[in-house]
Amino acid sequence: xxxxxxxxxxxxxxxxxxxxxxxxxxxxxxxxxYQVEGVFMKNWSGDDFGIQTECPWEKDQKDAEEVCKFLGVxxxxxxxxxxxxxxxxxxxxxxxxxxxxxxxxxMCNKEIKFKLFLxxxxxxxADLIATGHYARIKRVGDKxxxxxGVDPNKNQVYFLYTLNQEQLSRTLFPIGELTKQxxxxxAFEIGLPNANKPDSxxxxxxxxxxxxxxxxxxIHQKKGLIIDIETGEVLGEHKxxxxxxxxxxxxxxxxSEKYFFCKKDLEKNIMYACKGSDNSNLFSKILTxxxxxxxxxIAPNLDQITGGSIRYRQEPQKIKKIEKYKNGLKVxxxxxxxxxxxxxxxxxxxxxxxxxGGIIA
Numbered sequence: 001x002x003x004x005x006x007x008x009x010x011x012x013x014x015x016x017x018x019x020x021x022x023x024x025x026x027x028x029x030x031x032x033x034y035q036v037e038g039v040f041m042k043n044w045s046g047d048d049f050g051i052q053t054e055c056p057w058e059k060d061q062k063d064a065e066e067v068c069k070f071l072g073v074x075x076x077x078x079x080x081x082x083x084x085x086x087x088x089x090x091x092x093x094x095x096x097x098x099x100x101x102x103x104x105x106x107m108c109n110k111e112i113k114f115k116l117f118l119x120x121x122x123x124x125x126a127d128l129i130a131t132g133h134y135a136r137i138k139r140v141g142d143k144x145x146x147x148x149g150v151d152p153n154k155n156q157v158y159f160l161y162t163l164n165q166e167q168l169s170r171t172l173f174p175i176g177e178l179t180k181q182x183x184x185x186x187a188f189e190i191g192l193p194n195a196n197k198p199d200s201x202x203x204x205x206x207x208x209x210x211x212x213x214x215x216x217x218x219i220h221q222k223k224g225l226i227i228d229i230e231t232g233e234v235l236g237e238h239k240x241x242x243x244x245x246x247x248x249x250x251x252x253x254x255x256s257e258k259y260f261f262c263k264k265d266l267e268k269n270i271m272y273a274c275k276g277s278d279n280s281n282l283f284s285k286i287l288t289x290x291x292x293x294x295x296x297x298i299a300p301n302l303d304q305i306t307g308g309s310i311r312y313r314q315e316p317q318k319i320k321k322i323e324k325y326k327n328g329l330k331v332x333x334x335x336x337x338x339x340x341x342x343x344x345x346x347x348x349x350x351x352x353x354x355x356x357g358g359i360i361a
Contacts, residue, residue, distance in 0.1 A: 009032070009033045009034045009035065010035065010127035010128050011037070011125060011126050011127050012029055012035065012036050012126060012127065012128045012172060013037050013038075013039050013117075013121035013126040013128075013130075014026040014037070014129070014130045014131070015039055015129060015130070015131045015132075016038045016039060016064035017060060017064070017132065017200065018056075018061065018064045018067075019060075019063075019132065019194065019197055019199065019200055020183060020184060020187045020194055020197055021132030021133075021175060021180075022064075022131060022132030023064075023067045023132070023192050024174075024178075024183045024186050024187050024192070025173075025175050026067070026073070026130070026174075029172065030073065036073050037073060037074045037126070038068040038073055038075045038076075039076050039078055039117070039121070040060070040061045040064040040065070040075070040076075040077045041078050041079075041112065041113075041117060042077055042080070042081060043080050043088075043108075043112060044057060044081065061077060063197065066193045066194070067194060070193055076124075078116075078117065083111070083112065083116055087107060087108075087111035088108050088112065089104075091104070091107050092107075093215070093219065095343050097219055097242055098242075099242055099264055099266045099342070100343025101246070101344055102343045102344075103159075106158075106159050106162060106345055109163075110162040114129075114162075114163055114167045115167075118167060118171075127170075128170050128171065129172070130172040130173070131171070132174075133159070133160060133173050133176070134150075134156045134175060134176055134178075135149045135155070135156050135157045135173045135176050136150075136176035137171060137172070137173060137176075144165055144168035144169055145168075145295075146168060146295050146353065146354045147176075147352050147354070148349075148353075149176045149177075150177055150178070151179040153179075153313070154179070154180045155313070156312075158309055158312045158313075158314075158345070161293065161345065161347045161356050161357040162293050162357075164293075164295065164297065165297055168295070212239075212243055215243055216239075216243070219240070220240075221240050222241075222242075223238065223239060223240065224237065224240065224268070224270055225237060225269075225270050226238050226272075227271070227272050227273070228259075228272075229263060229273065229274050230274060230275075230281070235252045235255070236251070236252055238250075238271045241264045241265070241270070244261050244264070246262060246264070246282075246341045247260060247261065247262075247282060247338065248260065248261050249261075250271070252273065257276065258276065259273040259274065260273060260274060260279065260282060262279065262281040262282050282339055283336035283337065284336060284337060284340050285320075285335070285336050285337065286331070286332050287310070287330075287340050287360055288325050288326075288329065288330050288360075288361045289325075289328040289329045289330075289331070289346050289357070289361060290327055290358055290361050291358050291359045292327070292329060292356065292358035293356045294355060294356040295354060295355060296356075300350070302323070302329075305319060305322055305348050305350060305355060306319075306351055307349050308349065309346070309347045310337055310344060310345075310346055310360065316347075316349040317333050317335065318335070319331055319332065319333055319334065320332045320333060320334045328361065329346075329358060331346065340360060341360065343359065344360050345358065345359055346358055346359075
């Protein structure tokens with residue numbers, strides 16, 4: 001299929017994952033007259049950590065190439081494997097070794113998609129880049145705002161809060177005004193070869209993996225006790241506090257009621273657990289953050305912040321009090337939040353505008 005494109009509009013390199021979202025993003029740009037090239041990023045070939053049989057990159061690249069052929073646009077591939085391991089995988093292991101729960105997809109966007117990919121795209125003649133994220137960008141004067149995607153089930157600004165003004169000025173999110181259902185419908189109507197492809201899951205560019213097995217490939221086990229936080233009873237043993245996150249189910253032999261990890265003691269290598277998914281020990285109103293990033297370049301008036309999300313797909317929660325704290329912020333929510341995990345991100349909003357965020361300490 002060949003779509004006539006105008007030479008008047010900028011050249012856009014579209015980051016193709018092989019999935020339907022980025023493919024429809026490219027299609028929409030073509031229809032709007034942009035000069036388009038599709039780019040697949042090979043960031044992980046799965047040749048170590050025992051997951052080589054699960055890494056989907058070869059099929060993903062083939063799917064991306066077929067979409068480009070179908071639409072009649074150039075295709076190219078960038079290899080960022082070395083940088084991905086240094087910036088994302090090493091960070092992933094390093095954070096777990098500190099007893100934290102990192103978000104590798106946020107780091108991938110920060111270091112790979114909107115840094116390395118953007119720089120290389122410009123170097124190779126692109127004016128802009130585009131991705132299949134469900135998010136929107138709005139220009140107001142000489143400033144760029146990052147807005148939530150219109151589909152509440154796919155809104156992905158949580159993963160994009162580290163972007164800056166320069167990156168936003170060079171980026172397009174063509175499907176941010178659409179729902180997933182609408183995107184899938186467009187793919188079927190035009191007959192995209194990957195229209196039926198399921199959404200990807202798991203770690204960005206690696207895929208769905210057993211996180212514990214992945215971590216055990218590099219981090220040594222250090223057995224410790226699982227203790228009932230309410231009774232002090234020893235419930236069993238764990239493999240090391242590094243491998244678990246707050247809110248995760250705890251396997252306790254001989255117990256009919258489910259237990260959940262609610263606290264870590266890093267020094268003593270103890271995991272504390274509590275009965276039931278609604279146990280009060282899983283909830284907290286207060287958290288602190290570090291490494292705060294503001295999309296506008298400078299800190300906004302903190303009174304403007306209307307809510308914050310501590311995980312993907314969580315509606316921004318109302319904040320009772322927010323103040324500066326060390327190199328970050330101290331936040332008190334109006335209502336208790338479940339399973340606040342150190343290493344994850346708090347993303348802050350002014351209505352549907354993402355202002356920035358930071359790492360939960």
